[in-house]
Amino acid sequence: MKIRSFFRNSRLFKDEAGSYSLEAALVAPISALLVAGVAFLLIASAQSSLTYITANESSERISQHWNNSYKHPVTGMFSTFQRDPLFWRWNQDSSSAWLWGGEAGETSSLVRLPAGDSSDGSILSRKLSGGAAGWPAAYRGAGSFRGIGWNREVAVEAAVPLSLPGGFGLPDAAGGRSTKSIAEPAEFIRNVELALGYVPALKAVIEGDKFRNLLSPWVDKPDIVPDVDRTLSFRHHSDAVRYLRTLVRGQERRIGTEETGKWRLIDAMDKHEVAHQTYIGPKQPNKDVRDQLMKDAELIRKGKVKGVVWHFFRRTGDATAGPSPALKKLLQDNGIVFVIHS
Template identity: 30%
Template structure:
């Protein structure tokens, strides 16, 4: 038999050996790749699958929008003639709808936006069995014809709106997008696309323009100018007034009457200046009568006008008016004076 001290020593030796083995196992790097792979690979697989399905979802949504756009565009292009080939728009000669299809098969009520649906016709796809028969040759049948080319798995609504001036085809499609595994319980896989297209008729536009041109010419020919003048007498031409004044004060009063300005005494940096006319827009009007030459007095007036135009807050611009004098019939500034005025930025107006 083993004595007590020997048994305790054996136990301590066994514990020490086990601890050393555990310590060596903890320090060992063998098997780390397997452990890391077990933790990382599922995350990478989930991310890769999510990326693939997200790309597929975006592609399906773009394809749905393209399908809606193509359906609406082809329906609008072939709307005026049910004999047109839907995909290409080609048509054989002498194959067309009746002359009055717009007021017949297209619906007179829709033309003026009243009646059932206020000028709107709508069909749903997939359509119920026999739905195309009820529409006859009307908008419902054309819409169902456009919807007939839709791929499987797509549902939606096709609408035709007929207003007084414009007509429009709208296509709203929807389908369920692809989602991985159980993702449909947490995410909405529904995708939709809506496109509107205006119905245009180049041939009808040409006919309408030609009709208007012909109609206007004929109406113009029916009522000639002599007959129109007898029916509505023309107003006599206004008598042209010759602007001739005996005194400068009369000319200044005339300028005040046409501009709505007033006479005003202002203080300029070079001295006081009596303005013949100052209107509400800040334009100063100087009135001269007869022929005017360049002199020191005139230059002094011009210097004050330029100072006010550049420094005063009341005067925004200066205009010099020259009127014909009744006594000698002369009018206007001398050539040096006119050139000097224009160089200083003053507007020159000669009234004949």
């Protein structure tokens, strides 16, 4: 009882002087640690976003400049006298893997970025090394290529060390990764035309069973090689569109436009974001065709598609097909590839 009375009546325990100082001494360090921790996490998050942006930009440049390793990695400029060897794809790029079925043609390559002297000097290494152009000095990473037949892609990883206090479970580096597919409309068309030209020639000189065994990786897969014996002429535009969608494995898509009209209907958009358009019979640069051309040029210029290919087929009963000389020039001037199927 005396002890309880002492604590109840003592001025020492009734006086509140110094309580604010005690609270501040306890709360201030905790608040400072929380604020510092949030700031460090924001720094790490920002660096992760920056490394992803850098990796995405680098992979985009590599995929767009894939057809010529001498192109400037940022601007894409190059001299007309500087080109890769004619047949470099046959043993390095896996584009010809369709000749032996696909899996046997798998190709891969890895380059540390920035490459410096570590590059082996091959064409693939030179193409991947350009991905580090314009990187900050502290950035490190890697560029890789993987290709199986026509399915080819490049990946870029970028990382930067973080100078954050240790012992708090904070990351010591921030990184990002981006993967892009390689789309080369002209090379794709050349390979398709090569297959369509050589398959009937081989079939004519090789016995049926031997021919089927030679092409078994492909003839056993539906819709890989179209019917090459078919006469490529169509009575209706819709028939040609269906054939083209099977050929490029594409789907119809509608994309909005701003400069010409309100939208552009894509007959077949393939997985590489290349737009394929279908035309029957001879074509002149009339108003309707010019409007379609300007829409496609706008889509290319604004990056809404990776490329545009116009396919010209013969109309049934008509031996002529394709663009007129004036239309050819307009297509070439606007970066549109055209193919005349006969």
